[in-house]
Amino acid sequence: MRATATVAMAAMAVTFPGTTAALAGGDFELGRAKSLQCVACHGERGMTPNPMFPHLAGQNAAYLEVQLEHFRTGQRYNAIMTPVAEALTREDIEDLATYFSSVGPLADAP
Ligand code: HEC
DSSP states (O other): OHHHHHHHHHHHHHHSTTHHHHTTTOOHHHHHHHGGGGHHHHOGGGOOSOTTSOOOTTOOHHHHHHHHHHHHHTSSOOTTHHHHHHTOOHHHHHHHHHHHHHOSTTOOOO
16 A cells, blocks of 8 residues: 555656645745736636636646646746746745635635
């Protein structure tokens, strides 16, 4: 059992580098403050009426972190989003992922 879990964790670390340490990581309030720079495209609290932009509210935190890291490092490219992500630090990404994963139509968070 123990060996199986270790292998699974190692596989996750390879598939999603950086996420294992960050799952509990971010600060909701800092994330909320930092999210103001995302509102123009992703909407208030991560819900946008504009179909050009994806909703972020309620998305899984690990997924958000991986996507932001991929934009930042160039593994995922988008002419609009890449420059935004390049300006973020690792800590910003954790705070933003914590914030956006905690808000949304199904969440209790303010
Ligand atoms: C100027 C507009 C703009 C701003 C500002 C912006 N984004 Fe984006 N974002 C986009 C676009 C466009 C996409 C879709 C990219 C694609 O199609 O690959 C996107 C995609 C994303 C994704 C991937 C979503 C998914 O479902 O895969 C995340 C995560 C994200 N943005 C986070 C943020 C965060 C956090 C901020 C604020 C720090 C931010 N964005 C600011 C335009 C923007």
